[in-house]
Amino acid sequence: MSSEPSLKIGEPPLELPKAEPSPALPWGSSEELAWRVLALVNLFRLLIPVLLMVLYWTLDPRLVGQADARLFFFTTIAYFGFAALSIPTLRRRWPDRMLQTAFNVGVDVLAISLLTYSSGGMNSGLGALLVLPIGAASFVVGQRLALMFAAVAALALLLQQAFTTLAARSDPGDFASAGIVGALMFIVTLGVGPLARSLRESEERVRQREVDVANLAELNQFIVQHLRESILVVDDHDTIRLINESAGSMLGGNAIAAGTPLGEVSPRLLYLLDTWRRHSYDWQLSSLSLLTSDGSSLVQPHFVSLRSNGGGGPTLIFLEDTSLIAQRVQQSKLAALGRLSASIAHEIRNPVGAMSHAAQLLAEAPQLTAQERRLTDIITKNGERVSMIINNVLQLSRRDSTRQERIELNSWLEEFVGEFRQTSQVDASKLYITTSAPELEVRIDPSHLHQLMWNLCENALKYGRKFDSNDAIEIRTGRMATSERPMLEVLDRGPGISPTDAERIFEPFFTAGKGGTGLGLFIARELAQCNRAVLIYEPRAGGGSIFRLVFADPQRWETQ
Template identity: 90%
Template sequence: MKAAESAPESSSSTERHAAVEPPPALPWGSSTELAWRVLALVNLFRLLIPLLLMVLYWTLEPRLVGQANSQMFFVTSIAYFLFAALSIPSVKRRWPDRLVQTAFNVGIDVLAISLLTYSSGGMNSGLGALLVLPIGAASFVVGQRLALMFAAVAALALLLQQAFTTLAATSDPGDFASAGIVGALMFIVTLGVAPLARNLRESEERVRQREVDVANLAELNQFIVQHLRESILVVDDHDTIRLINESAASMLYGNPVPAGVPLSEVSPRLLYLLDTWRRHSYDWQLSSLSLMTFDGSSLVQPHFVSLRSGGGGGPTLIFLEDTTLIAERVQQSKLAALGRLSASIAHEIRNPVGAMSHAAQLLAEAPQLTPQERRLTDIITKNGERVSSIINNVLQLSRRDSTRQERIELNGWLEDFVGEFRQTAQVDASKLYITTSAPELEVRVDPSHLHQLMWNLCENALKYGRKFDSNDAIEIRTGRIATSERPMLEILDRGPGISQPDAERIFEPFFTAGKGGTGLGLFIARELAQCNRAVLIYEPRQGGGSIFRLVFADPQRWETQ
């Protein structure tokens, strides 16, 4: 049925892609981004020129500008500046049409610069050359014919002002040549800019076409991603989700997640792991850096792939892999390898370590030893005991029998276990107690595995879960996960807690943050949990302390398999 249903959906998607066509080429009467940018830059030119000319008028002696008619020079400069200032809102709002603005602005430029040139004594002032920039810029905005007309009008304006200047006897008739040269220069610039403007127009068309292609590819990618069985998402360099399929959204959030949502709102833990991978991808600890699903039912292992060539930064593709079934499949092979390793350890290391420790004990009994020598023998003895403890833990893990699960009532089993533990560890009932939110809580687990796991966790809580000179109580809490109704068991303490870097590695073998530990207790506890399709996780406790949560498999689910 799924295949049959997906066919019309794929067909409709194909129709959508076929319907997306590139837009027609924009006529020159339409506004484009390039044209408005050019108009904005030319308007900036109009703002700066009057200011610069006024500064030259007041600072240079003899005056190079405004000397022929200072009153006209001042009035024209001020009016030109005010026109440029008033044009700023028009350019920003892009109204009226850019062709209208260009024609009107060029007319003002020709008039203002011609008057400034006339009031400064004609072409010998050099101000006529200022028209080259507005005329050349207009060639980017309008067609070639209209641009040539602007150049012709500007050239005639310069010749006309030169004629009036000559008649007023404030200029040499030979300056007509300068006016002609500047006019010819404007024609040359207009003709030279035309090919560049044409190339820019073609580039704009190619960009628009690529935008359509990118939109089509994005829609196709979205379709493919949503129908993948694997759980994947794409995060950009600002940690915003760009693509996420239904499987990943259900795993991380429990509900659909639209694109554009920050990753921190969906899964802060995944954001932390992503940041860790970006900073330390060369030392990525795949065995310990994982996260829980939204309903707390299983562990998820993320795999990160940079979409930027060369790696590092940029958009990142994240694969989310449910490790529960994988861990179950590799468990037997792992135990077989561990068994061979432990046998070698027992044969090659245990006897020499025992002999070394025994020799150190005999040496410590010698009466003639100095305090320094006794301290050294004590170091040998303690480290020998630690090595022996590591060997015993590895042997205990590798020699355990295959899993023999039974249905047990968790609360009743815990009462017996806590009573045994209190008697063995000499712990008062007020310092280790049970609370439950579910009167009857059945789980399917191997009782011997659960006993060993709980003993390790309770011993750690007594040893590390209480602050110095503190008598804080340790709580064992049972209940169900709210979202999935899976049975769970928690051990809570009010100790110093575990730092964030250490929390990422506490389930690694031989890792310990304290002194004297072997670093195998939590590793063995998680292995025992995985053997019983359960999940053991750590999280900091609000207000200080630690929580170790054991989430059991649903007994009804596994009973039928």
């Protein structure tokens, strides 16, 4: 079905690719956080000049720019222009964030100090605007560098206040305001530093958890996709939500995308799922099965509701290839059957033989009436039928003596069909061979294949033609579409087999017609399984039956 990864002793274990968090996730790492803080501070630089210009033109008396209007206008415009030019550098994240932070803080200190000086010193309150850029820088750089930024900003405020006092534009008492703002910047820097470290550690833990969760999800996906078991999950609307490679190979022969309706992939599986939902208590559903997409195997589905109450909702479906299990069960059954048949066959055959011989002698008597002759014919025919059953059972007991050979299927089939036509007196036009592959090499016991094909062709002659019909029987060879395994089909245009009987035709002693022993198809499937081949039935389009024998890959056999 699907190829599975193998791990040999001494080889390194499989390595899964390590998942990385998506860069599109917000606050995905400390680096991402730093750039976002820088972007927010730049937004502050864009808004402050606009707000100051609005205050200058709307308030009377003016609270800003009244000491030196020309310097105020020049600084405001330059500050806004610098913020606008910083947008591309932040988006490209070039140059380095440390360099950008240091340069931006220097521009902030210079611009706000000039705005404060042109507005009359600390009395204007603009000096407090430095608290935000200095505090934000503490998120990006280390605490020592942030304290240095705070010291430079405090000295700049004191220096501008000194020039303002010398120009007689403010009261000397405003030095206290400059000192308070400087102390506030130091307090904010000292408080933000531990908070920034804690935030960076939290972000790192979140990022690691992200990686762990992504790796776990990828590991789960890897395990599900490479499970030996075939599984899929369908929702309330019978839509496939999860399917692994093995299940996809069984149902579709290739990958099946999630979101595909189950009915489009396998109507038979949808029918079984619907039946299980309506009759989940019915144990007889365990005998229902479906064919794989290439018709090479029988699959037994098992359904499990994913809801705690067990009713409806999403359903987990296990698809079990029954060929291997059936082979093991049949081997055990065959061993017991062989021991039984070997011990009692002669006890049955001898009395039946004596009875048949006596009936033949009795039929030769000239004084028998027509009624008595009819009775002796019944004895003879039923004695022959019992002998046939005994021979079939003995053949099953010797099934394990398999002598497999490599044979060219088409040439072998030509010889077999010639022999069968001559023995059964069948015209060539009523039993013919078609092939889609000129050379088909298979590995099988020729005697087993001969008996298997003889049973199938006899069944096709007896039951594969409608009443008063001369429909031909076709034997077709080729390869399966997906697995490329060699296959052989016997096709007829008979009445077909009802869906009820189709589940039982391979059971021993089951027969839908008259006169059969019910062992022909059972023996044929047993012989196929002995050679690791698969014999399956499916209805033929337009009426009739198809019995398909799918051989094992001969190349794979040699490596096992």
